[in-house]
Amino acid sequence: MKAYKNLKLLFKKLAHLQYTQKVMMWDEAVVMPEGAGAYRASTVATLDGFIQKTLIKKRTQAWLKDAKAESSALHPWDLANLKWMEKKYQNAVCIPPSLTEKFTKTKIICEQAWRKLRPQNKWSDFLPYLEATFHCAREVAERQAQVLNLKPYDALLDEYAPGFTQASIDQIFSELKVALPPLITAIREKQKTESLLPPQGPFSVAKQKAIGLQVMKSLAFDFNCGRLDSSHHPFCNGIPKDIRITTRYSENEFITSLLGICHETGHALYEQGLPAKWLSQPVGAIHSMAMHESQSLLIEMQVCRSPAYFEFLQPLIQQEFGQGEALTADNLFRLITRVTPSLIRVDADEVTYPLHVIMRYEIEKGLFNGELKLAELPQVWDELMRQYLGISTQGNDKDGVMQDVHWPSGAFGYFPAYTLGRLIAAQFFETFTKMEPHFSREVQKGEFQTLVAWLRKHIHSSASFLSTAELLTLVTGRNLETQPFIQHIQKRYLDKN
Amino acid sequence: MKAYKNLKLLFKKLAHLQYTQKVMMWDEAVVMPEGAGAYRASTVATLDGFIQKTLIKKRTQAWLKDAKAESSALHPWDLANLKWMEKKYQNAVCIPPSLTEKFTKTKIICEQAWRKLRPQNKWSDFLPYLEATFHCAREVAERQAQVLNLKPYDALLDEYAPGFTQASIDQIFSELKVALPPLITAIREKQKTESLLPPQGPFSVAKQKAIGLQVMKSLAFDFNCGRLDSSHHPFCNGIPKDIRITTRYSENEFITSLLGICHETGHALYEQGLPAKWLSQPVGAIHSMAMHESQSLLIEMQVCRSPAYFEFLQPLIQQEFGQGEALTADNLFRLITRVTPSLIRVDADEVTYPLHVIMRYEIEKGLFNGELKLAELPQVWDELMRQYLGISTQGNDKDGVMQDVHWPSGAFGYFPAYTLGRLIAAQFFETFTKMEPHFSREVQKGEFQTLVAWLRKHIHSSASFLSTAELLTLVTGRNLETQPFIQHIQKRYLDKN
Numbered sequence: 001m002k003a004y005k006n007l008k009l010l011f012k013k014l015a016h017l018q019y020t021q022k023v024m025m026w027d028e029a030v031v032m033p034e035g036a037g038a039y040r041a042s043t044v045a046t047l048d049g050f051i052q053k054t055l056i057k058k059r060t061q062a063w064l065k066d067a068k069a070e071s072s073a074l075h076p077w078d079l080a081n082l083k084w085m086e087k088k089y090q091n092a093v094c095i096p097p098s099l100t101e102k103f104t105k106t107k108i109i110c111e112q113a114w115r116k117l118r119p120q121n122k123w124s125d126f127l128p129y130l131e132a133t134f135h136c137a138r139e140v141a142e143r144q145a146q147v148l149n150l151k152p153y154d155a156l157l158d159e160y161a162p163g164f165t166q167a168s169i170d171q172i173f174s175e176l177k178v179a180l181p182p183l184i185t186a187i188r189e190k191q192k193t194e195s196l197l198p199p200q201g202p203f204s205v206a207k208q209k210a211i212g213l214q215v216m217k218s219l220a221f222d223f224n225c226g227r228l229d230s231s232h233h234p235f236c237n238g239i240p241k242d243i244r245i246t247t248r249y250s251e252n253e254f255i256t257s258l259l260g261i262c263h264e265t266g267h268a269l270y271e272q273g274l275p276a277k278w279l280s281q282p283v284g285a286i287h288s289m290a291m292h293e294s295q296s297l298l299i300e301m302q303v304c305r306s307p308a309y310f311e312f313l314q315p316l317i318q319q320e321f322g323q324g325e326a327l328t329a330d331n332l333f334r335l336i337t338r339v340t341p342s343l344i345r346v347d348a349d350e351v352t353y354p355l356h357v358i359m360r361y362e363i364e365k366g367l368f369n370g371e372l373k374l375a376e377l378p379q380v381w382d383e384l385m386r387q388y389l390g391i392s393t394q395g396n397d398k399d400g401v402m403q404d405v406h407w408p409s410g411a412f413g414y415f416p417a418y419t420l421g422r423l424i425a426a427q428f429f430e431t432f433t434k435m436e437p438h439f440s441r442e443v444q445k446g447e448f449q450t451l452v453a454w455l456r457k458h459i460h461s462s463a464s465f466l467s468t469a470e471l472l473t474l475v476t477g478r479n480l481e482t483q484p485f486i487q488h489i490q491k492r493y494l495d496k497n
Numbered sequence: 498m499k500a501y502k503n504l505k506l507l508f509k510k511l512a513h514l515q516y517t518q519k520v521m522m523w524d525e526a527v528v529m530p531e532g533a534g535a536y537r538a539s540t541v542a543t544l545d546g547f548i549q550k551t552l553i554k555k556r557t558q559a560w561l562k563d564a565k566a567e568s569s570a571l572h573p574w575d576l577a578n579l580k581w582m583e584k585k586y587q588n589a590v591c592i593p594p595s596l597t598e599k600f601t602k603t604k605i606i607c608e609q610a611w612r613k614l615r616p617q618n619k620w621s622d623f624l625p626y627l628e629a630t631f632h633c634a635r636e637v638a639e640r641q642a643q644v645l646n647l648k649p650y651d652a653l654l655d656e657y658a659p660g661f662t663q664a665s666i667d668q669i670f671s672e673l674k675v676a677l678p679p680l681i682t683a684i685r686e687k688q689k690t691e692s693l694l695p696p697q698g699p700f701s702v703a704k705q706k707a708i709g710l711q712v713m714k715s716l717a718f719d720f721n722c723g724r725l726d727s728s729h730h731p732f733c734n735g736i737p738k739d740i741r742i743t744t745r746y747s748e749n750e751f752i753t754s755l756l757g758i759c760h761e762t763g764h765a766l767y768e769q770g771l772p773a774k775w776l777s778q779p780v781g782a783i784h785s786m787a788m789h790e791s792q793s794l795l796i797e798m799q800v801c802r803s804p805a806y807f808e809f810l811q812p813l814i815q816q817e818f819g820q821g822e823a824l825t826a827d828n829l830f831r832l833i834t835r836v837t838p839s840l841i842r843v844d845a846d847e848v849t850y851p852l853h854v855i856m857r858y859e860i861e862k863g864l865f866n867g868e869l870k871l872a873e874l875p876q877v878w879d880e881l882m883r884q885y886l887g888i889s890t891q892g893n894d895k896d897g898v899m900q901d902v903h904w905p906s907g908a909f910g911y912f913p914a915y916t917l918g919r920l921i922a923a924q925f926f927e928t929f930t931k932m933e934p935h936f937s938r939e940v941q942k943g944e945f946q947t948l949v950a951w952l953r954k955h956i957h958s959s960a961s962f963l964s965t966a967e968l969l970t971l972v973t974g975r976n977l978e979t980q981p982f983i984q985h986i987q988k989r990y991l992d993k994n
Contacts, residue, residue, distance in 0.1 A: 013543050016539060016540040016542075016543035016544065017540075017543065017544065017547070019536070019540050020517060020521060020540055020544055023520065023521055023524055024517060024520055027520055027524060031528075031724065032739060033720065033721055033722050033723055033724050033739055034721055035719070035721035035722035035738060035739075036722060036736075036738045036739035039516070039736070039738045039739070039776075040739070042513060043513040043514075043516050043517060045513075046510050046513035046514065047513065047514065047517055050514070050547060050551075054547075222532070223530065224530060224531055224532035225530050225532035225533060226530055227528065227530050239533075239536070241532060241533045241536045242529060242530055242532075242533035242536070242537070279536075
């Protein structure tokens, strides 16, 4: 068992360094003075290089070999841990540390450039940064693909949504591409006659934050081990002991920041619910970004965008912003369920949202399979927007190809995790509400203990022990399906109101 | 030159990791959620261990040997750089990385305990933490002392104030111990008849911060490469590209936070004035904490506690807090120059302050020379306080032995740097004002360009190229003396008003 013990110690030290890296990236996005940007990029590159070199030392390979030889003595969680250790080693050993360093530096610089150039709508100035980042991402993907015996884009999917491939995602997304358009048409027809009152600002940031903190508290966010800040692009970053979420505020409206907080709180609850015993070990970490998004979207979409949730919110909101008719639960619910094709993915309604993701997925496939060039993206983007959502982004790259942080930050292959996570969320929640048919009465009262306890017991505490398919089957009795999501849309948007 | 080039690359990477460590420590003190404390301590310990192991790899020794062999071809700055590299290697190679890790973890946990236990006045609960930290510090000092052929406490002094030893500091401090008491008596006699109006709060934190930011701006603090926050204990941390200062606010009064900002801005200006060309190299770093304190104290004590500075401040303060008589330049200057023996070092006036430092220095000598035990400190503290300042701390350890962050954070040997820095500041400023006899007229108008340019040219840009004695001699024509400080006190407190 000595080899496995050595590996556990190695991965504990690596977890410390990865936590360090996360703090450096949180800091970069939230508090770092701008003039430190380039030096920060070099610094994190050096750190990532150290992490990589430490992981791929020759002794790691020897320990893995020895640990596998004696693995019959290991408990199931240790076996799963060993499997993840080997996977992490294999994914790293094929990448030269110099490439890791270059990729890190390039993508941090690229994201910094994006923050500046997006508001100026300067695609052609931004393109060289994106190209440098893409080239690194592709080289990494190609090297990992060789080891994993996959296509390069499948190697990326394997990182963010292990167990899924282009083949399986094509199948899932094709079902959505069939099911969603008629739903959208029917919903829009139904909503035509509904009246909406847009809330009138300004809504002070301090008051928005006060509501956000109450929302986090009601969802059992542990503030002793986490915090809320604001940043350019909302995110959740950290480890179970120190999990930090961000949102962004506008004084013109408060719903975006609030639902952003609900979403990121879902992410944070997953981390805070991971098994303490396995902290710092691969099997004790979050399973994948697809599973992570399932947790954020279960909270945001299934719970916090429900009519019951707005009944809970109404007094909180009216206490801060007054009692106007625009601030009633009914009106706010109608506002956030209004289905309209729109340019910006993160502001899209729940029903058109998957089409945004499918579009990015198709572009990424084209880029990595060699059918598309980055320089063509504004045109391709415009074409796909017209095709899927009937709107154009011609000449408006800031709300088109430049709208998301993912590509600038090198996270090619991430997008499908949103929609896979959305489907997983719907499937989990369907199972949960079958067991707790009166849960919406608890939501009305702002009581989420039943749900959080269920998520902790069935999902969070599983960490990386089971695959997505195994966990879904264990919890819901079947592998991933699109039906629970489609039925949820049908029910929330068409069945009554 | 290959060996020296390798060393430069190594130290560049180490500088990245040290910057990382600094961000982790800033984060720990300013934003980290409390529940992450223990894990953060382990994390920074791992990071410090990596830095240490990377520095003391066998190849470093070989490179140093080869670089020294070819050093005749090096320029003076490179020669000085090589000398610092060797010193850093020697100071590290004698410490087992496991001790480094243990020390880091122990002192971070100790500081976290101090933050909790100090307000509760719980010395006996705190003592075990402090003992663990002291034992690590002593072991490090003993190992370095052997290599340097010094006494252990001299090895610590060599870290914070290179060039100074117990022998030289004893001499300097004995001069102060003779000169200060009669000055204090005379000043207190003179001030007896002066009237003081204590400003009446509350003073909103937002307004205090607004004044602080203006003060920083006027002193040419570069906000593109730095920021201001608040923390438990004010500090300055970072690198030239990313320098962060903190202060602490109380609504009862605003002068502490404001002068804290002036002090830390002096530190920051030093970092921001370091030569960009030598960023990441040892010779391009700040020379020592003694020199660092000279820069903070020159700004705080010589400039910002002058009558002229309060003439500049008066409109800023009155704009935020109204026009009361208590807020006139005259009254505020009288307030901050009121000489009174007091318990808390950081709140002490300029004249009694060195006695606080001398007291800590004598205790540290006793601890490291084996004449004192930590458990005896409350009693020893009380005795020394009575002896030097005529006040007792019996039963009041929170304002006695537990008042400072230095020992909890493992920084034994740091205190003398404050008073050495204070003397250096006075000597530099005396030279400056001989060249710029009308500088106080610029201060009245909030114009500090002449001073900042002079500091940049003569001090900041020298970084670690010269020793303290060399730099003092170059700039002021002589080695360190106590006279400029004594004369400054005489002039500010006794000559007129």
